[in-house]
Amino acid sequence: MRIGIPRALFYYLYYPFWKTFFEALGHQVILSNPTNKKILKDGLELAVDDACLPVKVFHGHVVDLKDKVDALYIPRIISIEPKEFICPKFLGLPDMIKSSIPDLPPIIDSDLSIYKNKRGFYEHAKSIGTKLGHTEKLTARAFRTALKKLNSYKKSQIIEERLPLDSGQKSFFEDYQSKNQNYGESALKVLLLGHPYNIYDNYISMNIIGKLQRYGVKVITPEIIPTQNLSAGSRYLNKKLFWTLGKNLIGSAYYYMDGGQPIDGIIHLASFGCGPDSIVGELLERKIARSRPVPFIRINIDEHSGEEGFNTRLEAFLDLIEGGSRR
Amino acid sequence: MKVTFPHMGNLYIPLKSFFESLGVEVVVPPLSSKRTLELGCKYSPEFACLPFKVTLGNFIEALEMGADTIVMAGGIGPCRFGYYAEVQREILKDLGYRFEMVVLEPPQGHVWDLIKKFKHITSNRSFKEIYVAGKLAWKKLLMADRLDKLANRLRAVEMEKGKTDSVYKRALNLITEARTEQELGAARQQIVKEISSIKKASEKNLLKVGLVGEIYTLLEPFVNFNIEKQLGELGVVVDRSISISQWVRENLLPSFMKSKEPELLAKLAEPYIPCFVGGHGRESVAQIVSYANQGVDGVIHLLPLTCMPEIVAKSVLPKVSKIHSIPVMTLVLDEHSAETGLRTRLEAFVDLIRERKEEKELGVLSWN
Numbered sequence: 002m003r004i005g006i007p008r009a010l011f012y013y014l015y016y017p018f019w020k021t022f023f024e025a026l027g028h029q030v031i032l033s034n035p036t037n038k039k040i041l042k043d044g045l046e047l048a049v050d051d052a053c054l055p056v057k058v059f060h061g062h063v064v065d066l067k068d069k070v071d072a073l074y075i076p077r078i079i080s081i082e083p084k085e086f087i088c089p090k091f092l093g094l095p096d097m098i099k100s101s102i103p104d105l106p107p108i109i110d111s112d113l114s115i116y117k118n119k120r121g122f123y124e125h126a127k128s129i130g131t132k133l134g135h136t137e138k139l140t141a142r143a144f145r146t147a148l149k150k151l152n153s154y155k156k157s158q159i160i161e162e163r164l165p166l167d168s169g170q171k172s173f174f175e176d177y178q179s180k181n182q183n184y185g186e187s188a189l190k191v192l193l194l195g196h197p198y199n200i201y202d203n204y205i206s207m208n209i210i211g212k213l214q215r216y217g218v219k220v221i222t223p224e225i226i227p228t229q230n231l232s233a234g235s236r237y238l239n240k241k242l243f244w245t246l247g248k249n250l251i252g253s254a255y256y257y258m259d260g261g262q263p264i265d266g267i268i269h270l271a272s273f274g275c276g277p278d279s280i281v282g283e284l285l286e287r288k289i290a291r292s293r294p295v296p297f298i299r300i301n302i303d304e305h306s307g308e309e310g311f312n313t314r315l316e317a318f319l320d321l322i323e324g325g326s327r328r
Numbered sequence: 329m330k331v332t333f334p335h336m337g338n339l340y341i342p343l344k345s346f347f348e349s350l351g352v353e354v355v356v357p358p359l360s361s362k363r364t365l366e367l368g369c370k371y372s373p374e375f376a377c378l379p380f381k382v383t384l385g386n387f388i389e390a391l392e393m394g395a396d397t398i399v400m401a402g403g404i405g406p407c408r409f410g411y412y413a414e415v416q417r418e419i420l421k422d423l424g425y426r427f428e429m430v431v432l433e434p435p436q437g438h439v440w441d442l443i444k445k446f447k448h449i450t451s452n453r454s455f456k457e458i459y460v461a462g463k464l465a466w467k468k469l470l471m472a473d474r475l476d477k478l479a480n481r482l483r484a485v486e487m488e489k490g491k492t493d494s495v496y497k498r499a500l501n502l503i504t505e506a507r508t509e510q511e512l513g514a515a516r517q518q519i520v521k522e523i524s525s526i527k528k529a530s531e532k533n534l535l536k537v538g539l540v541g542e543i544y545t546l547l548e549p550f551v552n553f554n555i556e557k558q559l560g561e562l563g564v565v566v567d568r569s570i571s572i573s574q575w576v577r578e579n580l581l582p583s584f585m586k587s588k589e590p591e592l593l594a595k596l597a598e599p600y601i602p603c604f605v606g607g608h609g610r611e612s613v614a615q616i617v618s619y620a621n622q623g624v625d626g627v628i629h630l631l632p633l634t635c636m637p638e639i640v641a642k643s644v645l646p647k648v649s650k651i652h653s654i655p656v657m658t659l660v661l662d663e664h665s666a667e668t669g670l671r672t673r674l675e676a677f678v679d680l681i682r683e684r685k686e687e688k689e690l691g692v693l694s695w696n
């Protein structure tokens with residue numbers, strides 16, 4: 002069977018697992034095209050007005066795929082860490098898609114929740130296996146293979162500091178070699194904070210990572226920071242943050258600001274109207290304003306953001322930190 | 329110690345009663361107003377949702393009046409509300425206020441945690457005293473909720489315009505002032521008498537509208553421009569799907585004390601949103617189906633701009649409205665919403681459902 006996976010939202014975190022899993026079950030995985038003008042347009046047209054840009058873009062990717070596949074994989078991602086959530090919109094993602102997009106192929110919308118315990122990940126795989134008519138034995142084997150792949154991928158991602166960036170049609174997972182960041186000791190280091198689906202989608206992010214790298218800046222993101230450092234950072238919070246992505250973001254910032262390692266600047270790339278970002282961004286800004294050890298900029302992006310203004314702000318910020326580091 | 333709390337509709341009545349019965353001094357913030365909103369917006373993150381901004385404004389106004397202890401509810405996500413208190417505390421601290429913030433986290437089976445916090449605020453009153461104070465407050469809350477329900481029907485049929493609201497105001501005062509259950513009983517009799525004195529027009533063929541959506545915008549008349557009253561003025565009977573007492577049950581009581589009703593209701597949303605999506609997103613959808621089943625003429629869905637669970641709900645509403653053949657209008661509210669625009673939309677919606685009802689009665693059923 003041809004199974005379609007939208008190149009959006011959690012693709013940037015879980016694609017290594019999904020691809021390996023479906024292939025181990027004997028299916029063919031089809032990815033949507035990298036985000037482009039048409040995908041954005043379809044998304045804006047079909048998604049509910051008030052949704053945030055990443056959710057709208059996800060709608061566009063579904064449109065891009067739906068006539069090329071036998072089934073679409075749109076999981077209901079409830080929780081990927083115990084006692085944490087992603088965001089209400091992830092909870093309702095399959096529902097939004099089904100209501101907003103006509104003529105869809107069958108949708109594999111199995112719940113993924115490890116809110117209560119880690120077994121939830123396997124339950125998720127099992128539910129997919131059942132839906133696709135596989136034996137539990139085969140599913141379990143595919144699950145183990147895929148999980149191993151995911152874990153080893155994540156490990157090497159951190160060790161090699163490799164950002165999950167696609168190159169052209171090629172997924173970050175397939176284009177395995179070319180993403181090593183090689184910088185001298187003197188390179189400027191910028192901590193880029195934001196949801197993976199915002200910072201790694203070159204179209205949405207206006208290629209912020211590419212631009213920074215072209216300036217010779219070393220880009221650090223939560224995805225390449227060792228987990229123990231993330232949690233060390235997030236321990237400074239008075240109350241545990243119940244959003245996994247937000248927690249990682251705050252954890253990264255606090256870790257670096259409180260002397261984990263020197264850093265020259267922090268960029269928060271946020272979605273317009275994003276619920277978690279509004280709260281997390283505020284905590285971040287207050288923390289920075291109180292201690293002021295690092296230049297900081299927040300860039301909000303939505304479908305109306307213009308690239309020119311974006312570049313100007315980015316360049317001004319780079320000038321600022323360059324000046325700072327020379328002094 | 330001077331205790332304060334955020335406003336949400338009539339919530340201040342039972343809260344004030346509760347703390348005062350325990351001898352705690354209370355500073356009720358001024359009812360939410362333009363100034364509250366302005367203050368709140370000035371110091372809130374731009375993209376915070378409206379309830380965050382208005383309640384922050386409440387806190388600032390109360391602190392200005394000398395409050396030094398803020399009581400606020402917490403939460404475990406997935407929605408922003410659960411983290412409001414944390415961020416609001418930081419903002420107020422940076423503004424230079426000195427205060428303590430007591431956050432009532434939802435007791436997941438631990439009613440004791442809640443009582444311990446109350447004991448702390450009330451400087452160790454006995455369990456029995458807390459119980460008595462709680463009981464009186466709860467009764468007041470139920471009475472205020474009941475009053476709301478009655479007023480939402482009476483406004484549509486009162487012969488003398490504005491009569492219901494003047495009775496309503498007096499009734500709230502009576503409830504607020506009662507210091508014991510006996511006094512509350514007497515207040516109740518007085519209220520019943522006043523209500524029955526309201527002269528009513530014919531109750532036949534009245535239009536009925538249900539209100540669903542995000543709880544704060546539903547319950548706080550300041551942010552929804554007193555939508556219940558406005559609909560009443562247009563001759564519409566209003567049924568609001570959530571009451572404060574329900575909210576208290578769901579958020580502050582442990583699960584074994586909760587009723588099964590919400591679960592049963594949620595089942596109605598299953599074809600559209602089968603799972604919990606935070607806040608009342610799923611419940612909004614379920615309520616619409618339930619209203620359609622009851623033959624209500626139309627539903628208004630209220631949400632603050634960027635409200636995540638209600639955006640999920642909104643995305644399935646066209647389908648729900650079509651399948652259950654019930655008109656639904658969505659109102660997205662934020663600090664820039666204007667009363668005039670709202671009134672025009674309400675009037676248009678009421679016209680629409682009135683026409684539809686008339687057509688239906690003529691047997692020319694057509695919607696969509």
Ligand code: SF4
Nearest residue numbers: 053088090272275276
């Ligand atoms: S976390 Fe923010 S950007 Fe992501 S889906 Fe939720 S609201 Fe949208």
Ligand code: SF4
Nearest residue numbers: 377407409607635636
């Ligand atoms: S339910 Fe809506 S208004 Fe309430 S906290 Fe969540 S996003 Fe904000």
